Amino acid sequence: SATLEMRVADDRLAEPDATAEELRVHRYADGEWQPLETRVADETDNGVILAADTPGFSFFATSAVGEPDAELSLSADTVDAGTTVTLDGTGSADPYGEIESYTWRIAEQELTGETTSLALDDPGEYTVELVVTNDAGETDTTTETLVVSESGSTGQGTAAAADSSDAGN
Numbered sequence: 001s002a003t004l005e006m007r008v009a010d011d012r013l014a015e016p017d018a019t020a021e022e023l024r025v026h027r028y029a030d031g032e033w034q035p036l037e038t039r040v041a042d043e044t045d046n047g048v049i050l051a052a053d054t055p056g057f058s059f060f061a062t063s064a065v066g067e068p069d070a071e072l073s074l075s076a077d078t079v080d081a082g083t084t085v086t087l088d089g090t091g092s093a094d095p096y097g098e099i100e101s102y103t104w105r106i107a108e109q110e111l112t113g114e115t116t117s118l119a120l121d122d123p124g125e126y127t128v129e130l131v132v133t134n135d136a137g138e139t140d141t142t143t144e145t146l147v148v149s150e151s152g153s154t155g156q157g158t159a160a161a162a163d164s165s166d167a168g169n
Contacts, residue, residue, distance in 0.1 A: 004054050009047040018064035025052035028059040068094040070140040072130040078147040086117045089130050097135040105129040120148045
């Protein structure tokens with residue numbers, strides 16, 4: 001094991017519009033890039049010096065890593081029992097990478113995919129949760145409330161969900 005130090009010039013840091021704290025050193029081992037715990041060791045007049053402990057030597061790379069931003073919308077926020085609702089996470093974004101997974105939780109069910117749909121048969125108020133995970137393993141969570149009414153009491157429900165709370169991890 002060893003401590004690795006890498007210098008990143010200010011002009012390279014400006015390309016992705018990242019801060020020094022958003023940089024992470026990665027080690028290539030066993031056929032994949034593995035993130036290493038990275039810290040800013042020093043700031044110089046023309047860049048930063050990053051330090052990371054590595055269990056062994058290999059190829060190394062530095063990239064900007066930030067938390068994704070989970071954003072969900074519902075095709076309706078109030079529906080009749082048995083009506084299909086579309087859960088849409090396409091508004092979610094990542095500042096430097098890609099979102100690799102979308103996990104939905106509602107009424108003790110877990111669904112996956114950037115968009116998905118379901119119908120609930122029991123009237124009640126349900127919390128719809130979306131957890132997005134990016135290619136660096138960072139996550140963010142957001143929720144919306146879905147109201148399911150007795151059949152025939154609301155029509156189809158066409159209003160967009162608006163009661164959002166963001167609970168980032």
